[in-house]
Amino acid sequence: MAESSCDVIYSRNPPFINEVVQAKLATTRLGLVGCGLSSQLAVAALRLGVRQFSLWDGDTVELSNLNRQAFGIADIGANKAERTALLVKSIDASAEVEWFPNHVSVSDIAFVASRCDVVVNSADFTDPVFLALDESVTAQGNWCLQPLNLGLGGSCLVFGPSAPSMRDLVGTARSEVEILGTLRSVVEGFAPGITLEREMPRLLGERLPWYPQNIIATNISVALMLSALVTIAAGAADSITVPRIMHFDPETLTTGVDKPI
Numbered sequence: 080m081a082e083s084s085c086d087v088i089y090s091r092n093p094p095f096i097n098e099v100v101q102a103k104l105a106t107t108r109l110g111l112v113g114c115g116l117s118s119q120l121a122v123a124a125l126r127l128g129v130r131q132f133s134l135w136d137g138d139t140v141e142l143s144n145l146n147r148q149a150f151g152i153a154d155i156g157a158n159k160a161e162r163t164a165l166l167v168k169s170i171d172a173s174a175e176v177e178w179f180p181n182h183v184s185v186s187d188i189a190f191v192a193s194r195c196d197v198v199v200n201s202a203d204f205t206d207p208v209f210l211a212l213d214e215s216v217t218a219q220g221n222w223c224l225q226p227l228n229l230g231l232g233g234s235c236l237v238f239g240p241s242a243p244s245m246r247d248l249v250g251t252a253r254s255e256v257e258i259l260g261t262l263r264s265v266v267e268g269f270a271p272g273i274t275l276e277r278e279m280p281r282l283l284g285e286r287l288p289w290y291p292q293n294i295i296a297t298n299i300s301v302a303l304m305l306s307a308l309v310t311i312a313a314g315a316a317d318s319i320t321v322p323r324i325m326h327f328d329p330e331t332l333t334t335g336v337d338k339p340i
Contacts, residue, residue, distance in 0.1 A: 088171065089128055096128065096309060103312035104128035110191055111135065112183045112212060113201025114159040116226055116292075118149035120199060120301045121163050122170065127305055131175045132167060133195055136160040137182040147228075147297040183208055192216045197308060199224045200245075204255040213238040213245050222311055226300040227262070228292045233299025237307050 089101055096104070109129050111117040114136040121132060136159040140150045154162045160178040167176050183191055185207050191198060192215040200223055202208040213223035217240050225236035225245065238244065252261040278291075 084171065084173065085130075088126075092128065100309060100312045101128050103314075104308065105130045107131065107196045107308070107312060108133060108194065109308075110195030110198040111160075111163070111201070112191060112198060112208065114163040115144060115148050115201060116228060116297050116300065117199050117201050118159065118163045118166065119147075119297055120226075120304055121167050122149050123301050123305055124308065125167050125170055125174055127308065129308065130171070130173075132164070132177070133191070134160040134163050134176065134178040135181065135183045135187075135191070136163075137180060147292055147294045182206075183212075185211060188212055188215045192219050192221065195221065197222045197224065197311060199226065199304065201226065204258045205253075210246050210249070217242065217244070222307075224304050224307055226304060228296040228300055229259075231293065231295045233296040233301075233303065235300055235303035235307060239311075 085105070089096075092101060105128055107129055108131040109121075109124055110133040111121060112135050114121070114134050115138070121134070125132075138159050139156050140148075140154040140159055140162060142155060144150060145152075148159075149166055150159075150162055158178075158180045160180055164176045164178040167174050183202070188208065188211055191212070195216075198212065198216045198221070200209065200212045202212065213225065216223040217238055220240050222240075223238040225238065227234045227236065236245075236248075249258050249261045252258045
């Protein structure tokens with residue numbers, strides 16, 4: 080029997096990913112609610128072995144995205160979900176990819192949750208979807224991953240069927256400042272680093288329309304989400320508790336430990 084393209088693409092994944100996990104990844108549908116940071120995840124997840132994707136994003140690619148997202152100059156002005164789909168297909172045309180050129184609304188959550196095995200929540204803090212998505216996904220017995228990037232710090236909160244929800248973590252916090260502050264107080268190991276810690280009061284006080292982010296933070300978050308995907312595919316998902324955090328501080332050259340609570 081002739082080798083398929085997948086046999087060759089994934090031929091160097093063992094022994095880190097065995098045949099059973101590789102097969103499970105191939106049948107896992109990964110939903111990306113937002114394709115900014117997650118454009119990098121989509122490409123990495125395909126290279127890992129995920130072959131089914133559902134992509135949602137209503138935004139277009141901007142020049143300022145290119146410091147951390149998977150796009151290029153030719154993508155400027157195009158829809159992020161569409162361009163992420165094209166990136167995935169450019170690596171393996173046989174991958175199954177559907178994309179929707181719109182933001183997920185609260186009314187869409189049930190469809191997303193029922194369609195995908197693992198969903199990545201990249202909704203804005205102030206979007207009602209941010210607090211509601213993981214509850215709907217985990218109610219289906221599936222998994223929701225929540226990346227949080229600040230400065231050089233990358234993280235991944237993992238919400239499974241038995242994990243506390245984002246609502247449980249943030250309580251009554253609603254503004255970005257309140258939610259961020261609450262998460263920092265309840266999530267063990269969530270430290271944005273000395274540089275950002277020093278600048279945080281000024282950045283939040285000015286209420287800038289963005290947080291400092293770059294490719295280091297993005298790659299850390301992507302690596303943690305890939306690790307979660309492998310663990311889920313291996314059937315050891317009960318070992319994952321929310322959250323799992325890793326960060327890098329350039330001033331001390333230290334890396335925080337990926338530590339569950």
